[in-house]
Amino acid sequence: MNQPLYVTKPYLPPLEEFKTYLEKIWERQILTNGGPFHEQLEEELAKYLGVKYVSLFANGTLALMTALQTLRISGDVITTPFSFAATAHSLLWNGSKPVFCDIEPGTYNLDPSKLEASITPDTKAIMPVHVYGTPCKIDKIQEIATDHGLKVIYDACHSFGVRYKGESVLNYGDLSVLSFHATKIFNTFEGGAIISHDPITKRRIDFLKNFGFSDEVTVVTPGMNAKMNEVQAAMGLIQLKTIDQRIERLKNVSLNYKKRLKNIEGITFLDEVADTKHNYSYFPILIDEEKFGVSRDKTYELLKTFNIFTRRYFYPLISEFPVYKSLPSSNPSNLPIATEISRKILCLPNFAVLTQGEIEHVCNSIIEIQKTVKEEVNQDARLVF
Numbered sequence: 366m367n368q369p370l371y372v373t374k375p376y377l378p379p380l381e382e383f384k385t386y387l388e389k390i391w392e393r394q395i396l397t398n399g400g401p402f403h404e405q406l407e408e409e410l411a412k413y414l415g416v417k418y419v420s421l422f423a424n425g426t427l428a429l430m431t432a433l434q435t436l437r438i439s440g441d442v443i444t445t446p447f448s449f450a451a452t453a454h455s456l457l458w459n460g461s462k463p464v465f466c467d468i469e470p471g472t473y474n475l476d477p478s479k480l481e482a483s484i485t486p487d488t489k490a491i492m493p494v495h496v497y498g499t500p501c502k503i504d505k506i507q508e509i510a511t512d513h514g515l516k517v518i519y520d521a522c523h524s525f526g527v528r529y530k531g532e533s534v535l536n537y538g539d540l541s542v543l544s545f546h547a548t549k550i551f552n553t554f555e556g557g558a559i560i561s562h563d564p565i566t567k568r569r570i571d572f573l574k575n576f577g578f579s580d581e582v583t584v585v586t587p588g589m590n591a592k593m594n595e596v597q598a599a600m601g602l603i604q605l606k607t608i609d610q611r612i613e614r615l616k617n618v619s620l621n622y623k624k625r626l627k628n629i630e631g632i633t634f635l636d637e638v639a640d641t642k643h644n645y646s647y648f649p650i651l652i653d654e655e656k657f658g659v660s661r662d663k664t665y666e667l668l669k670t671f672n673i674f675t676r677r678y679f680y681p682l683i684s685e686f687p688v689y690k691s692l693p694s695s696n697p698s699n700l701p702i703a704t705e706i707s708r709k710i711l712c713l714p715n716f717a718v719l720t721q722g723e724i725e726h727v728c729n730s731i732i733e734i735q736k737t738v739k740e741e742v743n744q745d746a747r748l749v750f
């Protein structure tokens with residue numbers, strides 16, 4: 366049997382290289398609290414990403430929660446149900462109420478044409494997600510936010526390195542949040558960042574992630590502990606050296622998948638968006654049961670028998686989790702596109718070292734599942750007659 370193929374495989378640099386960084390940490394004995402690697406990574410990331418200010422965090426969820434604190438958001442926040450639980454959880458943890466708005470079929474991101482209908486006098490902000498790294502309809506969202514005096518915090522956890530109209534997608538909105546979790550294209554084991562655009566906001570973020578201390582004896586705000594440590598930052602510095610090569614390889618993986626799967630009836634892909642440099646960090650497909658002949662869930666289960674472990678990101682919708690289900694905006698009639706996409710979505714194994722043979726194995730297994738199930742159905746039909 367082949368080695369199991371998971372939805373992703375974290376990038377790990379050569380251990381020897383990592384050891385040289387660990388030796389420096391051991392020598393300096395500075396393990397956290399804004400150490401030299403932390404400072405270096407903030408600087409290098411700002412340069413690489415093409416953004417003004419980076420504030421590093423222990424993980425993306427703490428960064429989302431701190432972003433809301435930074436802008437003092439409390440009230441209703443419009444967001445997408447088609448995301449990871451952390452998007453909406455960060456709102457609840459801040460005493461805000463998520464208001465779910467439907468997504469659009471082309472990008473699976475918040476549908477700006479439905480946004481305005483969700484705005485009430487209690488609405489304070491919009492938290493869109495660039496899901497799978499595909500940019501939201503940024504210009505339209507900003508126009509609506511400006512018209513209604515709302516803040517925009519992008520959950521950009523999938524958007525490392527994504528550029529839109531020639532500049533970083535992270536430069537849009539009031540703040541953007543990244544995740545550097547092990548499963549992400551750029552990882553620091555766990556980690557995250559807030560991208561801000563002016564020095565005063567950057568300062569507030571940095572106070573908030575360090576208990577609110579502005580100096581040794583002064584606490585200016587009730588902050589929390591959300592700091593990235595030196596081992597995480599060292600990992601980030603090493604990862605940055607090879608990120609462009611890995612994105613290039615992922616682009617190839619995506620092209621190869623598309624070549625092999627494009628003629629299978631009932632399988633479609635996410636469109637590439639114009640004016641965008643993608644990072645190709647996820648490879649989602651939609652399975653239309655009627656045309657493909659097998660349901661998404663059955664395909665997901667049967668792929669396991671081929672040692673292929675796909676993921677249904679994002680099923681169930683956040684609005685379907687018990688804690689959110691009773692919100693009026695969680696009613697499926699309010700979220701028809703999100704509901705449909707979450708029933709069809711399947712993320713295939715996708716990582717930079719995925720080989721051509723492994724891509725063939727995934728595609729051939731999908732084709733075989735379709736063939737076998739269709740034959741079984743035909744056989745059952747013959748038995749009936």
Ligand code: T4K
Nearest residue numbers: 371373374375424425426449451452522544545546547548
């Ligand atoms: N907003 C959005 C839009 C997000 O997608 C996320 C996180 C966040 C916010 C929050 O950011 P963080 O606080 O996490 O920084 C994973 C990740 O845990 C999560 O970070 C990510 N989104 C989400 C989309 O995916 P799971 O529950 O699917 O992870 P898990 O452990 O099942 O991993 C998936 C596969 O990856 C495994 O089957 C094997 C492989 N894997 C995983 C890990 C952790 C490895 O090979 N090595 C590993 O160390 O949530």
